Amino acid sequence: MGFIDEWKKRNESRIKETKFTLSLFRHSLLSMIGLGLIIFIILVALFAPYLAKEHPTYVRLLNPEGKYVTEERWDIHFGDKLLPPSREHYFGTDDYGHDIFSMIVYGARLSIKIGLLVVISATIIGVILGAIAGYFGGYLDEFIMRITDIFLSIPGLILAMAFAAALGRSIEHVMYALIIVWWPTYTRLIRGQILKTREETYVEAARSLGTPDSKIIFKHILPNTFAPVFVQMTMDLGNVVLNAAGLSFIGLGANPGTAEWGLMISMGRVYIFQAWWYVFFPGLAIVLFVLGFNLLGDGLRDVLDPKLRR
Amino acid sequence: MKLRDYIIRRLILLIPILLGVTLLTFTVSHIIPADVARVFAGGEKANPETIARIRAEMHLDDPLYKQYYYYLNDLIHGNLGKSYSENRPVVDAIKQYFPATAELTVLAMLLAIPIGIITGIISAVRRNQWIDHVTRLIAITGVSIPIFWLALMLQIAFAYKYPILPLDSRLGIDVMAPKHITGLYIFDSLVTGNFAALKSSIYHLILPAFTLGYASLGIILRITRSSMLEIVRSDYIRTARAKGLKERTVIYKHALRNALIPTLTVSGLIFAGLLGGAVLTETIFNWPGMGRFAVNAVNNLDFSSVMGFTVIMAIIMVTANLIVDILYSVLDPRIRLGE
Numbered sequence: 125m126g127f128i129d130e131w132k133k134r135n136e137s138r139i140k141e142t143k144f145t146l147s148l149f150r151h152s153l154l155s156m157i158g159l160g161l162i163i164f165i166i167l168v169a170l171f172a173p174y175l176a177k178e179h180p181t182y183v184r185l186l187n188p189e190g191k192y193v194t195e196e197r198w199d200i201h202f203g204d205k206l207l208p209p210s211r212e213h214y215f216g217t218d219d220y221g222h223d224i225f226s227m228i229v230y231g232a233r234l235s236i237k238i239g240l241l242v243v244i245s246a247t248i249i250g251v252i253l254g255a256i257a258g259y260f261g262g263y264l265d266e267f268i269m270r271i272t273d274i275f276l277s278i279p280g281l282i283l284a285m286a287f288a289a290a291l292g293r294s295i296e297h298v299m300y301a302l303i304i305v306w307w308p309t310y311t312r313l314i315r316g317q318i319l320k321t322r323e324e325t326y327v328e329a330a331r332s333l334g335t336p337d338s339k340i341i342f343k344h345i346l347p348n349t350f351a352p353v354f355v356q357m358t359m360d361l362g363n364v365v366l367n368a369a370g371l372s373f374i375g376l377g378a379n380p381g382t383a384e385w386g387l388m389i390s391m392g393r394v395y396i397f398q399a400w401w402y403v404f405f406p407g408l409a410i411v412l413f414v415l416g417f418n419l420l421g422d423g424l425r426d427v428l429d430p431k432l433r434r
Numbered sequence: 435m436k437l438r439d440y441i442i443r444r445l446i447l448l449i450p451i452l453l454g455v456t457l458l459t460f461t462v463s464h465i466i467p468a469d470v471a472r473v474f475a476g477g478e479k480a481n482p483e484t485i486a487r488i489r490a491e492m493h494l495d496d497p498l499y500k501q502y503y504y505y506l507n508d509l510i511h512g513n514l515g516k517s518y519s520e521n522r523p524v525v526d527a528i529k530q531y532f533p534a535t536a537e538l539t540v541l542a543m544l545l546a547i548p549i550g551i552i553t554g555i556i557s558a559v560r561r562n563q564w565i566d567h568v569t570r571l572i573a574i575t576g577v578s579i580p581i582f583w584l585a586l587m588l589q590i591a592f593a594y595k596y597p598i599l600p601l602d603s604r605l606g607i608d609v610m611a612p613k614h615i616t617g618l619y620i621f622d623s624l625v626t627g628n629f630a631a632l633k634s635s636i637y638h639l640i641l642p643a644f645t646l647g648y649a650s651l652g653i654i655l656r657i658t659r660s661s662m663l664e665i666v667r668s669d670y671i672r673t674a675r676a677k678g679l680k681e682r683t684v685i686y687k688h689a690l691r692n693a694l695i696p697t698l699t700v701s702g703l704i705f706a707g708l709l710g711g712a713v714l715t716e717t718i719f720n721w722p723g724m725g726r727f728a729v730n731a732v733n734n735l736d737f738s739s740v741m742g743f744t745v746i747m748a749i750i751m752v753t754a755n756l757i758v759d760i761l762y763s764v765l766d767p768r769i770r771l772g773e
Binding site: 153154270271273274275277278279281282283285286287289290291362366369370373374375376386389393396397400403404407410411414415418419422 | 459717
């Protein structure tokens with residue numbers, strides 16, 4: 125008991141600050157809506173097998189490059205094609221007779237996977253390069269930043285399009301292309317934060333005590349750059365999924381027959397005047413997903429930014 | 435530093451960036467697994483002689499550094515290569531498609547910038563009141579909505595269910611295109627007095643321009659709101675209020691000028707980005723612009739077109755960046771050029 129009390133006493137100001145942040149966050153309606161949407165989507169993804177009426181089968185295929193890949197396949201029921209929403213099929217069926225509701229539910233898993241993989245990879249690259257550039261400065265900094273300039277001088281979707289097209293159609297390639305597009309943003313953000321923190325007194329103190337560079341970077345600098353990076357990551361989880369859907373839509377992402385939201389809209393486009401549900405529901409799923417992360421990110425920024433919070 | 439010297443220095447700094455971009459695009463176009471020459475020669479059954487001719491024409495048998503040299507050499511002479519999907523120089527294709535994109539972009543920005551700024555100010559001034567929540571929700575929806583989905587929904591609503599607007603393309607099929615002067619249909623038809631074409635082209639612009647504008651509006655609104663919120667907390671605004679100035683004067687005369695600087699940057703970059711082709715919007719509205727050209731090229735594995743397009747895009751972006759930076763120093767004298 126005494127231990128906990130002592131910890132509480134020692135961190136009194138920090139606990140107070142956290143409580144204040146949390147209360148600010150709870151009082152922001154839009155942030156709470158965002159958080160609610162995200163929790164809802166995660167639950168849907170987790171319980172997909174229980175919610176869906178139909179299930180994909182996974183087959184191992186040899187792709188043109190000679191590698192085995194696992195692909196998702198949905199059984200075809202041409203008899204049920206393009207049925208409107210009903211009690212049987214909540215969101216109707218597509219041109220192969222697949223239950224759109226089930227595909228959207230499984231699509232949540234894929235979207236979360238794409239978002240997390242791309243954002244985390246980009247952040248790792250950004251942290252490493254940004255830390256090197258910001259902390260050591262000099263030629264290394266100049267070199268890394270000029271490379272990010274090159275990547276940032278081409279609009280993201282176009283750069284991703286070029287890479288995904290060159291690599292060939294597959295959802296993995298879309299993820300690589302998006303990582304290539306996103307790492308410069310994080311490198312810049314983290315470098316900027318580090319430049320700001322590097323001159324703080326506590327870092328100088330650590331340095332004068334002879335603390336090794338790596339320890340200063342990882343223990344003293346990076347934790348203090350956390351807030352803006354976290355806000356950026358939250359928003360990008362949505363943005364990445366939005367861009368992946370766009371690439372799938374123009375035919376660069378998942379192969380036909382995969383439960384990917386952008387691809388479903390692209391397939392349904394041919395039938396928009398016959399079967400509005402085919403494009404409507406997958407799009408709605410994307411909107412809710414991206415909106416959730418954007419609302420949360422916006423709310424977090426308002427709460428975590430010391431300039432805006434009070 | 436003088437403005438002229440600054441511009442010259444910036445232009446010199448652009449050279450390594452553009453070189454980097456060409457190296458990047460060159461690398462991308464050489465990681466394609468498909469045999470491009472075979473694709474252009476007509477696929478599996480292609481005549482081996484044709485394939486050999488195309489390989490020689492594209493320098494595919496030379497070592498990579500030589501290929502890069504040829505590529506750069508062509509580029510410096512304004513030759514972006516040959517578009518195999520359109521069977522003409524990439525430069526010609528871009529020249530033809532650019533005005534359509536420019537017309538669409540300008541209209542979208544004319545919608546997005548004023549509305550974005552005004553709603554952004556209102557949202558900041560009435561922070562945390564219901565009007566702030568509503569405008570923020572509209573803004574966040576604008577950046578969260580897949581633009582291609584919005585476009586399709588608008589088509590369902592206004593071209594099918596209530597058919598008051600055309601579905602796609604730039605002009606009705608029964609209307610003669612105006613005489614080519616600039617390629618901007620509104621301008622050309624006004625100058626030549628072709629009012630049928632004017633009406634038709636305006637009708638055709640509404641849906642795509644709204645689609646593009648809505649997405650940009652969200653970004654502009656958000657940036658205006660947050661910079662406004664930051665400015666109204668600053669000391670000089672407190673001073674202005676303490677002097678007893680009217681709130682209206684404080685906001686519109688003192689705060690706005692500074693708050694608009696980030697808005698300017700963002701608007702400039704969005705504008706440049708759209709100028710390079712609103713890839714998805716143009717695809718859906720079958721708009722004969724740069725974006726649709728790029729998507730067609732991608733789908734046909736026509737990499738010289740994709741690369742040509744990317745390089746042009748990069749040039750537009752870096753130029754826009756430079757212009758924005760110059761405007762910056764005009765608006766805010768504290769920003770000294772070249773530092």
